[in-house]
Amino acid sequence: MNKFIFQVVIEKDSEGYFASCPALQGCYTQGDSYEDVLFNIEDAIRLHIEDRLDKEETIPTIQSVSLAAVEVTV
Numbered sequence: 001m002n003k004f005i006f007q008v009v010i011e012k013d014s015e016g017y018f019a020s021c022p023a024l025q026g027c028y029t030q031g032d033s034y035e036d037v038l039f040n041i042e043d044a045i046r047l048h049i050e051d052r053l054d055k056e057e058t059i060p061t062i063q064s065v066s067l068a069a070v071e072v073t074v
Contacts, residue, residue, distance in 0.1 A: 004049060007065045008041050010034065023060045024048050 010019045017037035020028035027048045031037030052059055 004045075004059060005062055006045055007062070008045075009065065009067070010037055010041075019044075021045055021048075022065050023063050 006021050006023050008019050008021050010017055012018075012034075016030055016032045017034055018028065018030050019037045019041035021041065021044070024045060027041075027044050029037065029040040029044045031040045049059060
């Protein structure tokens with residue numbers, strides 16, 4: 001079995017948690033708790049990788065994710 005490490009972004013809002021994996025475009029999920037969303041994003045990543053391997057596509061290498069705050073005036 002292969003092991004992969006991916007950075008994920010987890011956000012909380014009034015309705016629960018949202019997680020995404022920036023290295024795997026379109027790989028995201030949600031959950032009611034932090035633990036739920038962490039479990040769900042691991043599952044989403046696994047399914048995403050299995051699909052790419054079945055199609056003989058490459059798996060992206062680890063990429064650095066930077067978080068920053070920006071101020072926007074509207």
